[in-house]
Amino acid sequence: MNQNKERLRELWVQYKTLIRQERANRGESSPKTPTAKDLYDTQIWPLTKEGFTDRGQRQYVASFHTVGTTIEPVVLSTRALDAEKVYLLHTKDTERLCGQIEKELGWGVERIKTLLVGRSDPEDIYKQVRQKVDELPPDAAIAFDPTGGTKAMVAGLAMFAFSLAEEGRTAHVYYVDNEEYDDELRRPVAGTEFLKRLENPREIIPDWIYHRAKDAYARGDFSLAKQLFEQAKDREGRAHSLEAVLSEAYESLDAAKFGQAKDRLKELLELLQKPIHRQSFLTKYIAAIERQKEALEAVVQLTDALSSKGESIAPLEEPQKVACVLAALGFMAERRLKMGRIAEAVLLRYRALELFLQHRLALRGFDTANPNFRGLCAAAHITIEDLIEKYQGERRAARAKPDDELEQKSAIDFTTAFFLLRALDDEPALAVSANKVLGLASARDISVFAHGFVLPTEANAKNLSEVLMALVQGGDLPEVKFEPIPLA
Incomplete structure (x- = not known):
């Protein structure tokens, strides 16, 4: 949009009249006769620049412009975008025009840089612009104006700009368009120019x-x-x-x-x-x-039961429900591993390990959140003294610290649950290396801030996965997976 549009329309009529006269009287004009070029340079172009009110959609760190055979669209877009740093892409043929653009803008060499590119080599444009873009911060907003230049220059810059969106960069492409084009003079009518943002085809098709x-x-x-x-x-x-x-x-x-x-x-x-x-x-x-x-649905039922105080542990006894929750936790853990979020993946696998051990104890009517050792012993046909002795024996065999307060525990952690199951001759627990489980417990403990805050590693995640797989295989759980449905 140009606020001087009406005045420029009047001047344009005069400009065309002068051009027609000059063409008709070619070689006969007097030095005192005003020329069309004088009118354009002294009135039309200054009013065009002054009245051009379009602006870019945001503040840009850098803008890149292809320079063609006329400077007007480059000057208009450069002023409108008002980037902190401006790059003019030119060929040997248009190098002289860069000086005119710099003079028109008056911004100084620190703000305006020139880049010599091949007139028919989009790859050269890509390499040079890529180098400059890589020097900018990843969150820098960048504008591109491929209005001028050769077809190869225009195509190369536009394609590169649109591809930046795939990298997560803010890259906007602009074009100096016009509302009216003068077919006789083969140029846009002054005052009808406007800055148009071109949508990325990848975002609209x-x-x-x-x-x-x-x-x-x-x-x-x-x-x-x-x-x-x-x-x-x-x-x-x-x-x-x-x-x-x-x-x-x-x-x-x-x-x-x-x-x-x-x-x-x-x-x-x-x-x-x-x-x-x-x-x-x-x-x-x-x-x-x-x-x-x-x-x-099974996951919802079990997780709701686990999060409700006073609920029965009956859902924990159901292999199908437990298998479904383990599959959900596995899905979440795998996604985080692929994204490099190892600590979260490890945490999810620890929770899966705890859940499986809770399940094995629930099969014996034992609630880890509200332990009843007497009831557990009665169901297992064993005395509390024998249970404690076997429990301590399993810990000693694994060189774990003795635990003299088993009966006094108000809740059971996964290490206690594991050795308790071994004391009860639980097949899945006996099939897994006790030292490996202790190593996992130690890794979890030192990952806590108060105990050293040693970040979990991929090795922790792998060891957890191996232990879980061995337990689940021995636990006679149905196979459940949340594999994403393929999109044909």
Whole structure:
């Protein structure tokens, strides 16, 4: 938009008249006769610059501009974007114009830099701009203006700018467009120029968005996948995106929102029954989706029971429910390991180990949160004295510290639970190395801030996984997995 538009329109009429006269009287003009160039340089161009009020969408750390055969669009966009540092991409043919642009802007050599690029080499543009972009902070907002220059320069800069979005950078592409173009003079009518931001095709074309969504889903970034599937759905004007619902289910599962994950899978199954979705590739996975929904229902039931005071430990006795919760914890742990969030993954696997040991004791009617040793002994047909002696013997064999206060414990930790199960001749507990379990307990203890705050390692995660696998295999639990449904 130009606030001097009306005055410029009048001047444009005069400018065209002068050009026509000069063409008609070529070679006969008097030195005293005002020329079209004089009118443009002294009135039209100054008013165009002064009245150009467009601005970029934000403050930019740097802007990159391709320089063509005219300086006007570069000057207008550079002033409008007002970046902290400006890079002018030019060829040998347009190098002289960079000096004119610098003079027009008057910003000094510290703010304006020039880059010589090949006129027909997009790769050269990529390398040079890449180098400058890599010198900027990752969160720096960058603007690109490919208005001028050769086709290769324009294409190279635009493609590079749009690709930066995939790296998580803020990269906006602008173009100096016009409302009116003078076919006779073969140039935009002065005062009708405006700064237009070009949308990234990857963000507006449904097929591209859908491809990016599938890629995010395959990487396990279910939050981004849901967002992109929804965006593609909105662009196409559809009422639902089955893939977005599925992505949200796994996003919720990863966040331990088990009830919400279950509801999303239930919603997906209902949508797949509608005539409009019966041709979806997801229909061949209905049985698998149903199994995952049922597994999540079991997870909700058990986790609700564990979080409610005074509830019976009966749910902990059910192998199916325990297997489902272990699978959910495994899903969450694996996701965090892939993302390098090792401490969280280790914490989740410790919780899985504790849950399994709680399950084995619950099968004997023993509640680790409210221990009743007399009742445990009665169920196991053993005296309390014999139980304590065997318990201490298991600890001594593993060179663990003696525990003389077993009966006085108000709650049972996983190390105590493990040795207690060995004392009761529990097959899964006996099949696992006691020293390995003690090592895991020690690693957990020193990871606590008060005891040294030694961060968990991938080795901790691997050892936990091996112990869990051995316990589960010996515990006769059904096989349950939360494998993401493949997107064909």
